[in-house]
Amino acid sequence: MNSATAPSPAAAPAIRVEGVEKSYGKLHVLTGVDFDVARGSIFALLGSNGAGKTTLVKILSTLLKADAGTATVDGFDVASRPGDVREAISLTGQFAAVDEVLTGRENLVLVARLRHRKDPGAIADDLLERFSLTEAGGRKVATYSGGMRRRLDIAMSLIGNPPVIFLDEPTTGLDPQARMEVWQTIRRLADGGTTVLLTTQYLDEAEQLADRIAILHQGTIIQNGTLAELQRLLPPAKVEYVEKQPTLEEVFLALVGEEPAGKDQS
Template structure:
């Protein structure tokens, strides 16, 4: 049984189609990361998966349960750490954690809270009112609250935003421990290095559709190899015109000429024959950041290459 199964999910807000047919599988015991630009549909999909919203079309299964028909049972199996913290500023961190532990029916609340506080470096300020916390402290407390009660699927929506590097690494380790304990983590993040380091599988969502899916290595290996040519600044337009006249396809990326592997050799011959000064010629190394930017900039046409 898969942790999450999504088939043909669409979500419209009036005439605006936000999700346009999402198909997705997330295995139990893995970290799955959903990547996409703002407005791509990430939060809308998470809201559907966590019973906060209903799709207009399609089906969703959470640990074999329908979130619409079995919402109460689904909510007992999951936890959601959203971008907006849900903390009571008048309560102390300890009181916030106790409240959530009570609501989730945790029996040994003291042990559960103490363990989480130590792992997230919360102990020294746990008895202070939350309204005195810094942004990073609030984020760590909010994450601790989402981990109480042994959920089977943990939804973490940009959990390390605003967290200092030391505690960011601590959160990475906790995410790995959750995965290693057989739980599932559904993650979104602004940090592409984070997705690369943590994810078993990654899905790129663009314009309401999953346009690329696979392990980090699979995604990077499927990318078409490209080359970058940098010419003398005063000769840029001449170089572009020469390539265009020769019928060689290229794109301009940060004022440099980007070429496919097929066109790179031809382009070099044309530029040298035109006496263009070539200052740099490099094979581009594929990473998730470049793939992410290409998916966005090419309107999803980069998908599945």
């Protein structure tokens, strides 16, 4: 690849979003979104249902066109270089896209063949080991738990070693144990150098996983920072017997102007 077409250097953000807007008729979903995502980090896009998280992911993955603004992924502009962006990313939606009739290994081999990869069997075996699915690899996916299906889904999305992965509400509908399994998988991805953009409405998920958290509310990013930086937006902790830092839930609700659930509003 020559210098004229090469993506941005490693020091540049893996994802850059500037002034992105998107409307559906009179419904303004995104009204000017800005943020950067550092390479090899986990970035959580936190917001309520309908905040625009999935719309933004679709724009970044070239499935939708923005009405205004610019976005780059791995150094490629999503509007002018969509083919290069698709080569650099993987997208995992809210529900596992696996074939239940096939075994776990067969699902991986199928995707590797569709992507014209050499030695698909070896690729499948490596991913089964990486995602702790080796023993289950010969079983039909219909017998898998929710967490196992999601781990297999993420493993399938990594065939080809994309540097950037989008996980859109990856633990929706999973039980607590399955959520923990997926969390461990996401941490391992980042530890291996993959950039992860995670959308979620679960505050504890963002709190546990993210290097940085952006709160998307009414179509724009109202705050963006580390968990510690967001916690400092509220008044200092009151010291009685134990110093208690504000939770991410308290920060989120304060920023979007809502009362915590269960608080007496009389």
